[in-house]
Every structure is written in C-alpha cells, then in structure tokens.
Amino acid sequence: MGRGSAGAGWPAASPPPACDGLQWRLSDVAELPLVREELRRRIDAQEPADLRDRLLLVLDEMASNALRHGGGRVEASVRRTGNAFLVAVSDGDARTPPTPAVDRDPSEGGLGLHLIAELSTAHGWYVEGDAKTVWAVLPRT
Template sequence: MTESSTQGITWRVPRAPAAFAWAREVTRTVLTRWGCDAEGIDSVVLLVSELVTNAHRHGRTDADLRLRASRDGVRVAVDDEDPAPPVRRSPDLVSGTGGLGLHILERLSSRWGVEPHGGGKRVWADVPCRFAVTAGSP
C-alpha cells in the first residue's frame, strides 16, 4: 500500500479468495480514519466490492485499487489489464448471476467513467462523503 496526501492510497488486490473481504475492510478502515460519514463509507465499500469483482471476473487480472479524498467525497478507481470497457447488462434477479454492477455504480456515485490506463483500463467513481474534522482527515 502506498499513501500520499495528494495521491491518495493505492494497493494491489490479487485474484485470491480473501481479497474481496480484505479490500472492503481496508477501505472501511481508511475512510473511517479520514472521517467519512457512515453513508459515504457504506457506498464506497459497496462500489469497491463491485469494481474489484468486475476487474477480477471480466478482466481476469489482479486489480489496483485507489482511494483519493476530495472536498466533495472520495474518488474510487480500479485498474485492470483488460482494455474492454464495462458492458451494461440487464440484471438477472432470478439466478442472481450479475448485471447489477453499472446500475449500482450509477446510483451511488455522483459521476463515473472509464479511461485507458496502461494496456488496460481504469474505472472510477466519485462518491459523495461528508468528512468530520479529525487528525487523520484528508
């Protein structure tokens, strides 16, 4: 994990069984330290789970996860090695096999996008968050 006040925090999330739980927990810990409100934390943690899952499932690569605080909230960015952009699917509510990712992303973020990054892509989302003033705040 690397940390810088202007760069945010970045870490590698490997394709491993405990990776999702670890990514959610470290995200929750960092945002709590930054003083993000509970609703913002829950939204960011859910988006981290969705974006990392999609990078692993569809990109078939490890993912680089980045959190960066701003005046209005938190930017979440996940990089993978697959250049193909995400594809909107109709949610499969019967079998529960997916299709909700982009819908969740749109609902929880104030804006989001996809951009080329290295040989792959970066999917990012800006998530509203109210910050309390604490010693660890951004």
Template sequence: MTSEDQHSAAVASWTQDSPVPVQAGEQRLTLTLESLAGLVQVRRQVRAFLVSGLDDGTGAAGQDAVGDAVMVIDELTSNALRHGSPPSRLLIRDEQAAWTVVVVDGAPGRLPTPATGRVEGEGGYGLYMVSDLTESHGVHYEADRKLVWARLAKPAGGS
C-alpha cells in the same frame, strides 16, 4: 426521466471514454488486487481508510457514506478480478468533499457493460448500483490498461 431513459443513460455512461477527475492534496490508499478471496481484507482496509478521513460529527451519515463507498468499491474491484486481466490495482483518493475510487486492470478491450435484458436474480446489475450511488463515474482507456472510476460525496461534519 423515465426508467428506460435512466437505463439508457447508465449504459451510455459506461461506454464513453472519460478521464479520471484529478484533485490535488489528497490522502491516498493503493492496494494490489490479487484474488476474489482477498477482497475480504481489501474491504477491511478500505473501510478503515475511509472512516479515518471523515470529519468529526458526521455520525450516521458518515457511516452510511462509508457503507455506500465500500459497496461501490467491492463491485468495481470484483469486476476487475472477474472480467479484467492482471495486474489489477485499487486507488482511493480522499479529497476534502469526496472520495475518488480508481480500479485499474490490464484489459482495455473489455468494456464495463451493464446488464440488459436479463432476468432479475441472474446478476450483472452492479454497474447500475454504482451509477445510482456515485456523483460521477466512468472509464478511461489507455493502450495497455483501463481505469474504471467513481466519485462519491463525503458527508459534511456536524457542528
């Protein structure tokens, strides 16, 4: 797949209505998003929650996976606060083999839009990073809100 094909696929993945994957029996973390300044505390809480759900023996792979997840969550939460409308909320489901992240905001008419045609350094490329770091992602629209979601693989524990 050429880089242009990858770019087109990434843009398309954010424009199709895609329901949030549902799994049973998982642990959850739910946080209200109030301000960009508050994201520092959100990141701390998220990191602690993700680390607590890792299997023993994941070592460096576990720390790398948590780091990637925190970057994805930071991108999606900051987008909700910058471009969405209140109320904004973060939900993380810790499943056996993955984390599912859902960021909800009150702006169903404002689509997540990856940057196109911008000069490097002007920003707007975070949704491409989300596409690259997740096993799946999407956006689901409801009458009064949108749910932007991503699913990240968890590393297996060592023996």
C-alpha cells in the same frame, strides 16, 4: 435512474484530480475481505457511516468485476477529490469497456455497474497503455 446513469455503457472520460488515499494490488477475489477491512479502518471516523458503506460497496463491486472479467493485474484505489472520494480500479483488459447488464434477470447478477452509477455523482472509464481504469465519484456530503 438516480444521480448517475449507467445507460447502455459507461462514458469514456477521465476522472477528476485526486490526492492522498489508499491503494491495493489484487490478484484474487479472496483478497477483498482484507481490502474492505482496511478501508473501514482507514476512512476518517468523522465520515458518515452510510458514506463508508457506499465506498465499500462501490470498491467491492468494481474490484470483483475487474478480478473476474478484467484479466491480468488489478489495482484499486480510494482517494480524496475536493468534497468527494474517487474510487478507481484498473485491470489488464483495455479492449473491453465496462458494459452494464441489460434485460437480465437480477438473480443472474451483473447489475453492479448500475448500482455504482446510482451511488455516484460521476463515473467513467479510460484506457492508458494496456490497462483500463473504471472510476466513480462519491460525494462526502
């Protein structure tokens, strides 16, 4: 794999500290086009277009996974951390870790976690209370 590796599962780890950014509360995948549009508008125009595209893809994959499989409330954020962006998505299924698809035909889907691992320099997940948070760091350079 590339920079990151999804392996058999994602590592249980806390994300790096992050500051100012965007945050959304989501209840349906139908809200994702509006979230993507807001992210496109709000990411600094000085950021490279390929970085914006990667952020959009990672956020969309994480949020759609949480909405489809996470149960309950979903919160998503994109924040700055040093020379990178931290994408984090929380859902109400604290008992189920993010598990990348293994030995599955790509046409059946389920490869989003592998893709996120490839695009990120670090990724992981943690549980706080009754919420699970899945996160990934995408470098700005």
